[in-house]
Amino acid sequence: MTGDRPRTHPGTAGGVLAVDIGGTKLALRAIAAGAAVYERTVPWPVGGDAGGESELMEASVAEAVGALGGAPVRIGVAAAPNVDADGSVLSWPNRPDWVGRSLTAPFAGSGAEVLFGDDATLAGLAEAMSTGSRDLVYLGIGTGVGGGLVSGGRLLTGAWGTAGELGHLVVDPRGPRCRCGTRGCLQAVVSAEALAAHAAAARGLPTTSAELVAGVDRAEPWADRTLDHAADSIAGALRVLVELVQPAQVRIGGGLGAALAPLPRRVARRLAAKARPGRPLPEVGPAVHGPHSSLAGAALLAAHGTSVLGGADLFREGCPS
Incomplete structure (x- = not known):
């Protein structure tokens, strides 16, 4: 199910994908030419395991990439679990069977650079930029x-x-x-x-x-x-x-x-x-x-890369707005 309201993303160059991996759901937004062309929220199955959830994530990403009509330039991921530099899950209290598994695996077939950020940190970024x-x-x-x-x-x-x-x-x-x-x-x-x-x-x-x-x-x-x-x-x-x-x-x-x-x-x-x-x-x-701040932050990460996570002034000339 795609989103029912358009969302613009100034500064987005080329097709990108934003993903929010939350405690109860997976949310995805595909962005082309600065506007959302696809959006979907997928609840995690009740009683699911890490293997099945990883397959669900892979299929959901493939569907979103398909909506772009080609490989995204970059995928920004807002992640609820703690993830190390290699994309392995260090801790996820809601889904302990994910610990030690690669969170990058479901994105392997996308053909894009994949960047991870803490979900709430990215939400704070999106709220600051929007206000x-x-x-x-x-x-x-x-x-x-x-x-x-x-x-x-x-x-x-x-x-x-x-x-x-x-x-x-x-x-x-x-x-x-x-x-x-x-x-x-x-x-x-x-x-x-x-x-x-x-x-x-x-x-x-x-x-x-x-x-x-x-x-x-x-x-x-x-x-x-x-x-x-x-x-x-x-x-x-x-x-x-x-x-x-x-x-x-x-x-x-x-x-x-x-x-x-x-x-x-x-x-x-x-x-x-x-x-x-x-x-x-x-x-x-x-x-x-509203409830989509982490997804909006993931979209900024996808559009602008790790520059939004550095120590630079977010509001200086040339930074995302």
Whole structure:
């Protein structure tokens, strides 16, 4: 199924492919002459294994390449798992059987250069470029919780390329144990699974994240309590970031984050209550790319190569816009 709305990508030269490898789905966008010509989201099969998922990815990439009518110049991949320089999966808590497997294998038949980037880091890049913000924090809430940081017009990638792991800031030392092994990470408190569990306790019934979204839309009291819980936890993490990197903007996205429309305003109120008096606070708003920020970042990586991941000023003349 192709996308139902055109997306332009200034600066794209030749056909490229953007791929977002997430915790619950695979998203692809083929871009030719600066515009999206194909888009598809493929859910991971329930109970699938790494071998079958790799074959599904290979077939999905081949279909997207076919929509371009020829081999793409480059493929940009926003990856949820931690991947080493050779494309081998180092860790993927949602899919542990991928560890040690090559994430490059499904792209081998594409004929293109394949570049990988952290999914949330690339999402932060896309949000900064689309908003024109030189100082921005991106927070993605879905299967996990990821983050991307842009400071002074530069993408912060850190020594190992994945700086901005906001999901692993500890917000409650006595809180639930995260899949990373630490107790009280933001991810363990506000991921889709964690918020569904909180909503179930508040409601007194088993509750899915989709039911939570519907409850928030209907202003159900139990859903409102869960939204308050999420906003308070996120504001606690942002309180630290305000002191460390002083962002002008915070953008909240990801599959669940984008669906919880009142969340950014609620976070802004909680942050104002927690902040040090007299300190300027960032604007907190929804991600401009909604749940597709990582895919938009992958498109920038595909169009412009690794120059977008370096330490250069993203807004200088000649950089992507």
